[in-house]
Amino acid sequence: MAKSIATKNKLDNAMLIDAMPTKELFIEMLTRDIALIPAITDLVDNSADRAKRVKGDGSLINYWARVSVSPDEFSISDNCGGMTIETARKYAFRFGRPLGAPFVKHSVGQFGVGMKRAIFKIGRKFRVESTTTESRFVVEVDVDVWARAPKWEFEFTELDENAKHESTETGTKVTVTRLHPDVADKFAQDSFVTELRNELQSRLQDPISRGLATTLNTLPVDAEPMMILSHPKLAPAHKTLKYAKTNLKLVSVKLYCGIGRSSNRSEERTNAGWHVFCNGRLILEGDKTDVTGWNSDADSLSIPGFHPQYNNLRGFAYFDSDDPARLPWNTTKTGLNTDSPIYRAVKLEMMKLMRPVVDFLNKLKDEKQNKDDPDEMGPLEKLVDGATPIALEKAPTRPVFTPPVTKAESKPCEVQMQRIQYDMPYDKVIEVKKALRARSYKEVGAGTFDYFYHAEVK
Amino acid sequence: MTGSSFEKFNYALRPAKNMERKMFCEALARLSRIAGLATYRYIGFGAIGFHDFCLFHQRLGIREMVRIEGNLKARNRIARNKPYSCIQMKWGMSHEVLPILKWSKRAIVWLDYEQPLDEKKLSDIALVASSLRSGSALIVTLPADPGPVDANLDMRTKRLADLRSQIGKKHMPSDVEGSQLAKWGLATVLRRIVANLIETTLSDRSAALDAANKFHFDQLFHFHYADGKQMMSFGGLILNGRDGTKLAPKHFEDLTFYRPNSDAYLIETPLLTWREIKRLDEKLPRSAPDVARPSWIPEDERKKYGRVYRYFPSFSEVEN
Ligand SMILES: Nc1ncnc2c1ncn2[C@@H]1O[C@H](COP(=O)(O)OP(=O)(O)OP(=O)(O)O)[C@@H](O)[C@H]1O
Ligand SMILES: [Mg+2]
Numbered sequence: 001m002a003k004s005i006a007t008k009n010k011l012d013n014a015m016l017i018d019a020m021p022t023k024e025l026f027i028e029m030l031t032r033d034i035a036l037i038p039a040i041t042d043l044v045d046n047s048a049d050r051a052k053r054v055k056g057d058g059s060l061i062n063y064w065a066r067v068s069v070s071p072d073e074f075s076i077s078d079n080c081g082g083m084t085i086e087t088a089r090k091y092a093f094r095f096g097r098p099l100g101a102p103f104v105k106h107s108v109g110q111f112g113v114g115m116k117r118a119i120f121k122i123g124r125k126f127r128v129e130s131t132t133t134e135s136r137f138v139v140e141v142d143v144d145v146w147a148r149a150p151k152w153e154f155e156f157t158e159l160d161e162n163a164k165h166e167s168t169e170t171g172t173k174v175t176v177t178r179l180h181p182d183v184a185d186k187f188a189q190d191s192f193v194t195e196l197r198n199e200l201q202s203r204l205q206d207p208i209s210r211g212l213a214t215t216l217n218t219l220p221v222d223a224e225p226m227m228i229l230s231h232p233k234l235a236p237a238h239k240t241l242k243y244a245k246t247n248l249k250l251v252s253v254k255l256y257c258g259i260g261r262s263s264n265r266s267e268e269r270t271n272a273g274w275h276v277f278c279n280g281r282l283i284l285e286g287d288k289t290d291v292t293g294w295n296s297d298a299d300s301l302s303i304p305g306f307h308p309q310y311n312n313l314r315g316f317a318y319f320d321s322d323d324p325a326r327l328p329w330n331t332t333k334t335g336l337n338t339d340s341p342i343y344r345a346v347k348l349e350m351m352k353l354m355r356p357v358v359d360f361l362n363k364l365k366d367e368k369q370n371k372d373d374p375d376e377m378g379p380l381e382k383l384v385d386g387a388t389p390i391a392l393e394k395a396p397t398r399p400v401f402t403p404p405v406t407k408a409e410s411k412p413c414e415v416q417m418q419r420i421q422y423d424m425p426y427d428k429v430i431e432v433k434k435a436l437r438a439r440s441y442k443e444v445g446a447g448t449f450d451y452f453y454h455a456e457v458k
Numbered sequence: 459m460t461g462s463s464f465e466k467f468n469y470a471l472r473p474a475k476n477m478e479r480k481m482f483c484e485a486l487a488r489l490s491r492i493a494g495l496a497t498y499r500y501i502g503f504g505a506i507g508f509h510d511f512c513l514f515h516q517r518l519g520i521r522e523m524v525r526i527e528g529n530l531k532a533r534n535r536i537a538r539n540k541p542y543s544c545i546q547m548k549w550g551m552s553h554e555v556l557p558i559l560k561w562s563k564r565a566i567v568w569l570d571y572e573q574p575l576d577e578k579k580l581s582d583i584a585l586v587a588s589s590l591r592s593g594s595a596l597i598v599t600l601p602a603d604p605g606p607v608d609a610n611l612d613m614r615t616k617r618l619a620d621l622r623s624q625i626g627k628k629h630m631p632s633d634v635e636g637s638q639l640a641k642w643g644l645a646t647v648l649r650r651i652v653a654n655l656i657e658t659t660l661s662d663r664s665a666a667l668d669a670a671n672k673f674h675f676d677q678l679f680h681f682h683y684a685d686g687k688q689m690m691s692f693g694g695l696i697l698n699g700r701d702g703t704k705l706a707p708k709h710f711e712d713l714t715f716y717r718p719n720s721d722a723y724l725i726e727t728p729l730l731t732w733r734e735i736k737r738l739d740e741k742l743p744r745s746a747p748d749v750a751r752p753s754w755i756p757e758d759e760r761k762k763y764g765r766v767y768r769y770f771p772s773f774s775e776v777e778n
Contacts, residue, residue, distance in 0.1 A: 243666045243667075244668075245666075245668060246668065251666075297627075297628045299584075299662075300580070300581070300583075300584030300587075300588075300655050300658055300659045300662070301581050301584045301585055301588070301659075302577050302578075302580070302581040302584075341665035341666040342665070342666040344662045344665040344666070345662060345663055345664070345665045345666045345667070347662070348588050348659070348662050348663055349588075352557060352585060352588060352589065355557040355585070356554075356557045356558050359553075359554055359557070399560065400557065400558045400560075401558075402558050403554075403558075
């Protein structure tokens with residue numbers, strides 16, 4: 001009897017083919033598609049998610065997340081509650097979210113890779129320490145050693161399953177050492193640290209503005225609210241959409257599109273376009289590509305390609321759901337899944353909201369180009385210039401952006417005008433200018449046109 | 459929407475157009491299966507005479523009407539020709555005005571273009587299709603004249619290239635050949651382009667919706683006619699699953715001009731005198747479809763008349 005089972009096993013084994021991924025390939029794949037900054041952002045997302053588990057949509061005041069980068073060491077620590085031994089054992093260190101893993105309502109974490117990917121992206125040695133009110137553990141791993149071992153497991157270095165800790169002591173700290181040389185280089189550069197700060201500021205503006213005190217190398221990272229110009233005539237369009245499906249959690253979408261103004265030119269460029277958020281996390285910042293409908297070949301509504309004349313366009317799309325799997329983001333949270341049914345439907349609405357804004361900015365450009373005195377502002381330009389930027393959530397909105405009708409446009413008997421532009425040899429132009437007694441080149445053009453019209457046409 | 463056609467000739471004397479309007483009206487009256495027509499809005503372009511507005515107000519009882527008018531030159535004159543107080547004027551080109559309209563009511567929208575299809579118009583159509591509430595109707599009329607033949611050119615290549623440059627590559631069905639663009643071929647291709655566009659738009663719009671809420675388009679009209687230049691009209695209903703059960707294709711099958719696919723209904727105008735019309739009317743509808751008498755009227759004209767007599771403009775009806 002025993003013998004026959006043994007032969008059977010042997011036979012079965014003979015029929016099997018090994019398809020186990022090598023750990024190095026896995027690490028390589030995981031880290032290749034994410035840049036360093038989004039990887040670090042993922043770690044702060046985890047702290048915020050943990051705090052949200054307690055506070056839901058409420059204030060996150062008294063919670064903090066501290067990031068520190070140096071050429072020798074990376075670390076992030078938080079006081080957001082820590083992870084239980086059970087979470088660590090079953091879910092936190094798994095690559096990919098296993099079925100049945102508990103989820104935080106309205107969380108940013110969805111795929112179950114962020115923490116591991118960030119660690120591997122940064123270096124080859126790490127330590128995760130976490131304390132809850134009832135437990136504490138430490139996992140310390142030398143990735144070089146781990147990668148050689150066949151088993152897909154980590155081991156607790158320290159484990160305390162029945163300890164009492166004050167809630168003020170709870171939290172998680174992730175430390176990475178033996179940094180990849182290129183990462184160490186970056187961490188030494190001021191410009192990198194500045195970029196990281198800016199990114200944390202914009203990507204995490206939702207948890208930070210709700211109170212999560214975030215620091216980078218001990219300096220606070222402040223929330224930067226989304227701004228829009230407020231003026232009764234320039235009120236941004238606002239639309240709320242809800243996508244319900246039986247047995248699935250609701251996805252609600254808030255869209256805004258209007259006019260903005262930034263304090264300097266380079267910011268203007270970043271701020272222009274669409275900002276897309278999923279569960280509060282900024283996924284696309286100032287997008288000007290076909291992903292948000294610009295110059296898209298695949299879409300039925302036509303919006304021109306982005307051009308500096310649209311620098312004042314501000315679009316905001318907030319996707320929210322208790323079930324993060326319903327949101328149209330990719331695993332690195334740096335882009336959108338444009339095939340997602342919800343995103344397809346929402347994109348159409350985004351394009352509809354942005355059409356009148358695009359039309360308005362085209363008119364603004366025409367106005368600027370056609371004015372006689374370069375120093376004088378036209379009515380539309382004055383309007384934009386005179387409006388004040390305020391935080392988006394405070395701005396009064398309208399269902400559609402309704403471009404203001406200016407005086408010049410509403411002249412009682414309007415003739416449709418066509419602008420003509422051409423180049424002629426300078427000497428000849430001067431001669432004609434003299435002959436016409438014209439004071440400007442504009443008058444030269446108009447004068448010669450009138451002359452021909454009266455002589456030959458009418 | 460240029461509104462300039464009235465300068466050429468009186469719109470009401472375009473008999474095929476006149477008949478087309480009445481056909482639309484007869485079919486759209488059936489929207490009452492979904493909701494009373496008094497709750498609908500009509501959005502159209504129209505010419506100086508406001509004929510479609512008059513008809514839809516008189517026959518369908520629609521009280522909320524929006525006219526989009528881009529001919530600002532004739533602003534004063536057009537405004538003074540407004541026949542009813544319930545017509546609201548929105549000045550500007552359709553691609554500027556449509557995006558800022560409210561779409562909360564069911565509507566009948568007739569994009570009655572006089573200029574050839576181009577990207578702006580396609581965008582109008584997509585915008586309307588993506589905005590209309592279920593239970594609404596959308597009609598698109600486009601010039602579909604293949605134009606004069608130039609003996610020095612290969613017309614097949616020229617027509618294909620012209621169409622592609624007008625509407626843009628992305629809207630051009632890949633299998634269309636230049637040889638298909640002669641006679642009524644252009645009209646048929648235009649119908650297909652517009653139908654495809656509406657379908658993709660509705661599919662995007664419905665992507666995240668449950669089956670009962672998904673939108674579809676039920677085509678009712680595909681007309682070809684030529685009062686002067688050749689024209690094509692395409693139209694139908696935008697319905698979700700629920701409304702689709704209340705008003706289905708079967709509710710239109712009795713209409714002789716009902717066309718749910720690429721087959722077109724050619725609106726032909728018989729050439730008859732007033733006296734001849736009276737004679738034919740006396741025997742109709744019993745004499746239809748052969749209309750065998752009187753033999754002194756040419757058979758062709760008799761038959762044409764038999765098909766359209768209920769819609770044919772009578773002189774007493776000339777609108778002003
Ligand atoms: N700072 C933290 N505090 C508490 N729990 C944490 C923290 N960081 C990670 N975790 C736990 O580890 C799990 C795995 O994190 P990881 O970032 O790898 O995946 P995720 O957040 O679930 O999904 P995603 O890949 O979308 O970020 C989390 O779901 C959470 O339970
Ligand atoms: Mg995460």
